[in-house]
Amino acid sequence: MKPQRLLPDLFLFKDLCNVFVIRDGSEAIAIDFGSGRWRKYLPQLGIKNLRHVFLTHHHADQLIGLSGRRWPFAIHASAGERTFLDPAMLRTILSKPSGAVCPPSYAPPAKGIPRILFDMAPFGDFFWNRHRFRFVSTPGHSRSALTILANLGDQQVAFCGDAVFGNGKIWEPHHLEWHHLYPDGVEAARNGILRLADLGNDLLCPSHGPILRTRPEKILRRLAKNLAALIRARGSVCPGEPDRLVPETAAGEGARQLLPHLYRFGVNGYLLLSKSGEALAVDTQEKEMPVLRSLLARLHIPKVSCAVSTHHHLDHADGLPALRKQGARIVLHPWVAQWLRQTGTSRHPWFEVLIPRRPILADQLWPTQGTWRWNEYQFQIAPFPGQTWWHCAFQTVVDGRKVLFSGDNFQPPSRWSGQGGFCAWNSSRLVTGYGRSAALVLRWRPEILACGHGTSFYFSNRHFRKVVAWAKKAERALLNLSPHGNLEQDYFLPAKRAWKSILHSPHLK
Ligand SMILES: [Zn+2]
Ligand SMILES: [Zn+2]
Numbered sequence: 001m002k003p004q005r006l007l008p009d010l011f012l013f014k015d016l017c018n019v020f021v022i023r024d025g026s027e028a029i030a031i032d033f034g035s036g037r038w039r040k041y042l043p044q045l046g047i048k049n050l051r052h053v054f055l056t057h058h059h060a061d062q063l064i065g066l067s068g069r070r071w072p073f074a075i076h077a078s079a080g081e082r083t084f085l086d087p088a089m090l091r092t093i094l095s096k097p098s099g100a101v102c103p104p105s106y107a108p109p110a111k112g113i114p115r116i117l118f119d120m121a122p123f124g125d126f127f128w129n130r131h132r133f134r135f136v137s138t139p140g141h142s143r144s145a146l147t148i149l150a151n152l153g154d155q156q157v158a159f160c161g162d163a164v165f166g167n168g169k170i171w172e173p174h175h176l177e178w179h180h181l182y183p184d185g186v187e188a189a190r191n192g193i194l195r196l197a198d199l200g201n202d203l204l205c206p207s208h209g210p211i212l213r214t215r216p217e218k219i220l221r222r223l224a225k226n227l228a229a230l231i232r233a234r235g236s237v238c239p240g241e242p243d244r245l246v247p248e249t250a251a252g253e254g255a256r257q258l259l260p261h262l263y264r265f266g267v268n269g270y271l272l273l274s275k276s277g278e279a280l281a282v283d284t285q286e287k288e289m290p291v292l293r294s295l296l297a298r299l300h301i302p303k304v305s306c307a308v309s310t311h312h313h314l315d316h317a318d319g320l321p322a323l324r325k326q327g328a329r330i331v332l333h334p335w336v337a338q339w340l341r342q343t344g345t346s347r348h349p350w351f352e353v354l355i356p357r358r359p360i361l362a363d364q365l366w367p368t369q370g371t372w373r374w375n376e377y378q379f380q381i382a383p384f385p386g387q388t389w390w391h392c393a394f395q396t397v398v399d400g401r402k403v404l405f406s407g408d409n410f411q412p413p414s415r416w417s418g419q420g421g422f423c424a425w426n427s428s429r430l431v432t433g434y435g436r437s438a439a440l441v442l443r444w445r446p447e448i449l450a451c452g453h454g455t456s457f458y459f460s461n462r463h464f465r466k467v468v469a470w471a472k473k474a475e476r477a478l479l480n481l482s483p484h485g486n487l488e489q490d491y492f493l494p495a496k497r498a499w500k501s502i503l504h505s506p507h508l509k
Helices: 037-041 060-066 079-085 087-094 184-197 216-233 286-298 320-325 334-340 430-444 461-479 487-503
Strands: 004-007 010-014 018-024 027-031 049-054 074-078 117-120 125-128 131-137 146-152 155-161 203-206 255-259 262-265 269-273 279-282 306-308 329-332 370-374 377-383 392-398 401-407 448-451 456-458
Touching (some): 004 203, 018 203, 074 079, 079 087, 131 184, 184 216, 203 216, 216 461, 255 448, 262 286, 269 286, 286 320, 306 320, 329 334, 401 430, 461 487
Parallel strands (some): 027 049, 074 117, 155 203, 279 306, 401 448
Antiparallel strands (some): 004 010, 018 027, 125 131, 146 155, 255 262, 262 269, 269 279, 370 377, 377 392, 448 456
């Protein structure tokens, strides 16, 4: 980790992140800290006193070496990063489960860092000896990330943190996923990059990857274009298509009828009736059991005899134990069963501490791909990855119409751009997920898609051909941001590491 000299008084250490040291006589300041092991080289550079450490953002790799000690230098960070750096505030935020959205930070330091001065204001200054540093807002990797600008000799240098990776990509791009449905993180990142591109910098010093010395402006503009493509990918999956909603009639409190033998209830539930007098429940939530009970009473059906789920998210599956208690048999797809049988040692986004953790076991497993019979209904079964990988679909004929139970992958165009969200946090795959599942819909040609979250719509060939094309485009947009051109390595793996550290945090009760 020997120092590399970038300018007469500017040095780079390749630590957990790039750490930059600016020297002034026998004093110095550092930008970001990493492990801190680089400090042992300072005497070789004639530096006796490190005066200040400035943090571009709060991620653990930028600063983890600062924890657990009192330091002889001042540590500065943006006021907006206090939530993830101040030990007490961090404990508060980590003790809440992330629930149904992406976490507020994917890489907070485990215990926070005490005694930080939160005095770096966006577009503010800091004076040190003959230097004046300016702070420019470049959010994205974190909501309040700052770029630090310095004039060193005749060079304007921008220390931009993770706003850009050295080759004009984004280091661990899942950090831009603030929400699984909306592109707000990507939009913020693009605005910051355009701001940076306008500044006429000579040297761009990112936290990861090589230093940009030649025409950083050009690289930043290309990055802004790639970010814009990802923002567009967050738009409609089937532009120009109408909703084609299935008319439903009211069937008591919280329930509606789609077909003579098919009802929808609560947020995600469907109830399929058999001529035998039995009922099959799809995607039941525990808190909606009263809605289901009153629907059963209205239909004079004593109980649900079989219960199934499209995927493992608890808003589609946590009612299964209650249904079993009342006599239902639980039948699951192997991919879905795999998660539902886990205990508290293996938490997963959208499947975490929302209920006391206990395994949900299947009485019978479906084939991964094949058919299954329940009374007069013959079902086709298949994996159906999209919003999450561990998702299945099943189709049968109800009252003469082919109905596909499609869970959270697809929505009518006016709802959430026509899909159920995508993010690395939720293991959403694009070409091998949404694209593959849209292709299955095209092969199975249902008449009705019975979706989660209160919607059903009629199938159209053109709609799903557009979805297949969208998945390719969206994946290309992500790939164009990936530093190594490899989404497994750059995007999914770091997000998986983040689940492990955040969801197993000792603060999470
Ligand atoms: Zn970062
Ligand atoms: Zn879901």
